[in-house]
Amino acid sequence: MANFLTAALYKFVELPDFAELRAPLLACCDDNQVKGTILLAHEGINGTIAATAQQVHAVLEFLRRDPRLADLSHKESGSEKLPFYRMKVRLKREIVTMGVPGINPNRMAGTYVKPEEWNHLLDDPDVIVVDVRNDYEVAIGTFGGALNPQTKSFCELPDWVRQEAALRHKPKVAMFCTGGIRCEKSTAFLRSEGFENVYHLEGGILKYLETVPETESRWQGDCFVFDERVSVGHGLQPGNYQLCRACRQPISPADQASAWFVLGISCPQCYNKKTEAQKKGLLERQRQVELAQRRNQPHIGARYAAKEKLDDAVG
Numbered sequence: 001m002a003n004f005l006t007a008a009l010y011k012f013v014e015l016p017d018f019a020e021l022r023a024p025l026l027a028c029c030d031d032n033q034v035k036g037t038i039l040l041a042h043e044g045i046n047g048t049i050a051a052t053a054q055q056v057h058a059v060l061e062f063l064r065r066d067p068r069l070a071d072l073s074h075k076e077s078g079s080e081k082l083p084f085y086r087m088k089v090r091l092k093r094e095i096v097t098m099g100v101p102g103i104n105p106n107r108m109a110g111t112y113v114k115p116e117e118w119n120h121l122l123d124d125p126d127v128i129v130v131d132v133r134n135d136y137e138v139a140i141g142t143f144g145g146a147l148n149p150q151t152k153s154f155c156e157l158p159d160w161v162r163q164e165a166a167l168r169h170k171p172k173v174a175m176f177c178t179g180g181i182r183c184e185k186s187t188a189f190l191r192s193e194g195f196e197n198v199y200h201l202e203g204g205i206l207k208y209l210e211t212v213p214e215t216e217s218r219w220q221g222d223c224f225v226f227d228e229r230v231s232v233g234h235g236l237q238p239g240n241y242q243l244c245r246a247c248r249q250p251i252s253p254a255d256q257a258s259a260w261f262v263l264g265i266s267c268p269q270c271y272n273k274k275t276e277a278q279k280k281g282l283l284e285r286q287r288q289v290e291l292a293q294r295r296n297q298p299h300i301g302a303r304y305a306a307k308e309k310l311d312d313a314v315g
Contacts, residue, residue, distance in 0.1 A: 002078025002079055002080060003052075003078075003079070003080055003081075004050050004051060004052060004078065004079050004080070004081070004082050004083070005050065005051065005052065005053040005056045005076055005077075005078055006036075006048060006049070006050040006056075006076065006077050006078070006079060006083055006227065006229075007048065007049055007050070007056050007060060007074045007075070007076055008047075008048045008074060008075045008179050008206065009045070009046070009047055009048070009049075009060070009063075009072060009073070009074040009075075010044065010045060010046040010047070010095065010096075010179065010180070010181045011044050011045055011069060011071075011072050011073070012043055012044040012095075012104075012105045012106050012109075012181075012184060012185075013043075013044045013045070013068050013069065013106070014042065014043070014044075014068075014106075015040065015041070015042060015043075015044060015045070015068065016042060018040040018041055018042055018091065019040075019091055021040055021066075022040055022089050022091060025038065025040075025059075025062070025063070025089050026087065026089040028058070028059055028062045029049065029059055029087045029089070030087060032051060032055040032056075032058045032059055033051055033055055034049050034050070034051040034055050034056060034058075034059050034087060035049065035050055035051060035082060035084035035085060035086060035087050036048050036049035036050050036084045036087060036088075036227075037049075037084070037087075037088045037089075037090065038088070038089045038090070039089075039090050039091075039092045039095045040089065040090070040091055040092065040095070041091070041092045041093060041094055041095045042093075043094060043095055043104075044095050045063070045069065045072070045095060046095035046096060046181055048084075048226060048227060049084070049087075050079070050082055050083050050084050050227070051082070060072070060074060075179060075203065075206050075207060075210070077206075077210075077229075077232065077236040078236075079228075079229055079238070081228065082228075083227035083228040083229050084227055084228070095181070096154060096181050096182055096185055097153075097154060097155055098154055098155055098157065098158065098185055098186075098189065099155040099158070100158050100189060100192075102192070103185060103188050103189050103192060104188065105184040105185050105187075105188040107188075108187075108188035108191045108192060109184045109185075109187050109188045109191075109200070110173075110175070110183075110187030110188070110190065110191065110198030110199050110200050111198065111199045111200070112199075112200065112202040113174065113199050113200065113201055113202060114202050115201065115202065115203060115207050115208040115210075115211040115212050116211065116212065118176075118201055118208060118212070118218075119212070119216065119218055121174050121199060122143065122145070122174075122218055124172065126170050126171050126172050127170060127172040127173070127174050127199075128147065128166060128167060128169065128170045128172070128173055128174070129143060129145060129146040129147065129174045129175075129176070130146060130147045130149065130167075130173060130174070130175045130176075130186075131143070131146040131147065131148055131149070131175075131176060131177075132149065132154070132157060132175050132176070132177045132182050132183060132186045133177050133178060133182065133224075134151050134152060134153060134154070135148070135150050135151060135152060136224070136249050136250060137178070137223075137224040138150075139250075140221050140222045140223075140224055140231060140239075140241055140250050140252070141219065141220060141221025141222045141223050141224070141231070142219075142220060142221065143176065143218050143219060143220070144218060144220055146176070147164075147166060147167075149164070154182055157186060157189075158189060161186075161189065161190060161193060162193065167195070171197055172197040172198075172199065173187075173190060173195055173197065173198050173199070174198075174199040174200065174201070175187055175190075175198070175199070175200045175201075176200065176201040176204060176205060176208075177200075177201075177204050177205070178204050178205055178206060178223065178224070178225065178226075179203070179204040179205075179206050179207075180200070180201070180202060180203050180204040180207070181204075183200035183201060183204065184200065186200070187199070187200045205219065205223045206223065206225075206232070206236065209223060209232065209233065209234050209235065209236055210235065210236050214234040214235070217234060219234070222239035222240060222241055223239070224241070224250055228243075230242055230243050230250055231250060240252060240253060242256065244261075244266070244267040244269065244270065245263075245264045245282070245285075245286070245289075246264065246265055246266050246267065246270050246274065246282050247266075247267065247269055247270035247273070249267065249269050249270070251267045251268075251269070255267055255268050255269075263286060264282060264283075264285060264286030264289060265279060265282045265283055265286060266279070266282075
């Protein structure tokens with residue numbers, strides 16, 4: 001049985017007083033020893049938190065006391081170790097940064113497709129499927145045949161949509177992402193650009209992996225997640241990837257067997273991109289990490305560097 005519960009949550013809802021919500025929410029998280037990151041903006045809430053099940057549910061109950069968040073949904077997964085080491089509640093312009101004014105998923109998002117129906121959509125010859133995640137996420141797992149926009153950040157997606165001719169070759173567009181939030185905003189953007197038949201995977205890849213039996217699954221590889229688990233597979237079981245502490249990219253077992261992999265210092269993706277001064281600093285940080293481990297103490301500075309990109313994604 002897992003020791004800790006991780007809950008991923010988001011909701012597009014108008015929160016004009018979002019700045020005033022920060023302090024009481026942070027206090028609730030601290031009182032319940034919950035760790036993670038939550039983003040608040042005028043357009044809603046987005047985040048991932050972890051602690052014991054009782055502690056996490058206490059924070060979720062607190063959030064749902066606000067009538068605007070009463071139907072806030074979340075996805076759960078377990079882990080043996082706490083996947084976060086600090087708690088942050090941040091105020092943002094957007095809960096997932098696209099950078100296009102006037103996009104309102106509450107009014108403009110595409111049609112939801114439940115995980116149980118997603119395979120049928122994949123088989124539709126009139127559909128083009130798009131993975132709206134970033135390149136490092138797509139690299140470790142995706143649905144076969146999906147278009148990869150090869151973006152470095154979510155705010156690059158609008159330009160890709162405007163320029164990608166393949167999107168106009170079929171009458172339907174289906175999009176998917178980690179937890180659903182980027183899909184909602186992406187399909188809303190497509191509709192603002194004149195696309196009519198737009199669909200997205202409800203609950204994202206995580207809900208698909210949780211719901212669809214592996215024997216029926218079309219998913220290939222692992223799904224990158226924005227915490228210390230790094231990746232998950234079918235049934236949301238821990239995946240096969242770790243994180244390079246130098247470049248913060250996911251690395252496979254093969255990467256770790258490479259001569260260019262030095263724990264805490266480099267991996268095949270970054271070994272030739274660091275200066276000697278940077279390598280020296282990374283070497284000292286790794287020394288401090290190992291020292292903390294021998295003392296059975298967390299080294300938060302190194303560990304919390306685990307792909308803290310909630311500004312761009314988490315979903």
